[in-house]
Amino acid sequence: MTSPSPGALTTMRLLAQDGNLRTFAAGDVIFRVGDAGDSVFGIVDGEVRLDWAEGRTSEILGHGSCFGVGAMVGSQHQRFGTATALRDAQLLEMNREEFLFALQELPMFALEMLHGLEQRLGHLRAPDPDGNLS
Template identity: 35%
Template sequence: MLLEPAKTVSIFQANQEFQRFAAGETIFQQGELGNVMYGIIEGEVDIVINGKVLETIHAGDVFGEGALVQPEATRASNAVAKTDCKLACLDKERFLFVVQETPMFALHVMRSYSNRLRKFKQQF
């Protein structure tokens, strides 16, 4: 059983430090060094590779997790706010704490990462 989007949102809301992005604003760019992952509290985000929208993700989804599981890794895609968004961030320390306290969160993150990779492979 995976976490429901509402549970994922509640995990990120405990952070209480939110970032807001206006529709069309870039959250991060391919090639940048990343040190946080994001959870969508409100809104939608497009994951873009080579100018093509790979996926549109919604409240309860996570993205940017590669930055926490691959040390010194650069972002593999662009993330662009499709709508006005409210996002919460987890750095590596907080991510490890949440995984320890809520192991199902780790499965949610892995499934999200795996699904995105599958969609990417289908594009090529």
Template identity: 40%
Template sequence: MKLFYYAAGDVIYREGDRPEKVFIIKDGEVEVSRTSGGERVRLAVLGAGEIFGESGIIQDSPRSTTMKALRDTKIIKVDRDVFLQSFGADNPFLLPLFRMLCARLAAADERLVSTQAANREPALRKETAGIRLHPASDLTENQIGEDGLRIRQLPFVIGRRDHGEHRQAVTDHGLAIYAGRDQSLDSEHFRIEEGEEGGLQVRDCDSRFGTIVNDRYLSRYSFEPTAPLVYGINVVIAGTKESPYRFHLIVERAAAAKTSDSKAMAGA
């Protein structure tokens, strides 16, 4: 373990970085944030004695938040292997228990992002610069990689793949995930499309277990089979809230549309 110094404003790690260390705050304050809708959302502020960075190592997943020193801060760094050894082999339940707790905390963060998404502006296709699909679980990361993929054509259908290699199949029109014997993901589960009035939306394709978009449940039994997408991060789950088929659908707004809005606000 080594002691490191961070000045106010220094970034300790960024969202999407690979986890290599666990951090203990000896003195100072650290902000926890996540990008949503092109803006930074503060989730918490940590102080002396608190630990962070353990979740990514326990779950072996990319950093889900950005950590920044709010003032001059002293931090102890613990190497990944040293941290994992602290669980010990004499208690086989300890590490799985912590993985479960970390997964629940990650789900709570997703709900916070989803709640804020409900208050953001609906995305219009003509004002959209790009759409990216990112993994939000170990299973989807193993299928599409931590960098995800860019959606270039609509509609874009996401579903299951029953045959062939134990990997996904990606085309310009869709993503087929290898699901093995798991039948909770339909062959055409949901699709990303343009609605009648030009807005971007997700449509559940009459799936057995439905689709959740920013905490809004879509299914064959619901009144509405579609949910609008907003600019920034959209949390999309194929199936129930416990489903491993989880994605972050990021809609990027065109610079021209941002400039137009800024001028309109300035003239108001």
């Protein structure tokens, strides 16, 4: 499981509104590859599996991790992977408008998001026990 960077989730909590907390049961699909993406998620509780490349690569994220930030980069984004709750999960959801507000008002939020993304990418590129890159 990827180690979280709690800074971004902390910022999301500070800016969260009542409707931003979403609950998913174990096995629920949060989004699928190809879905329109217009929000980023922070994991308050639970675990989420992200499947990439038609399920050939996956990662498991837990409390404090954020995912779906690619949807914030451009309008009309389509999701690159499928996110599924591995166990009951509570997620904070931040839409594009809220995300841009956070970047404007709290510039460290961008660095927190980038740091979390860098950790996840490093984990995905880490060699498996046989020395192969994942």
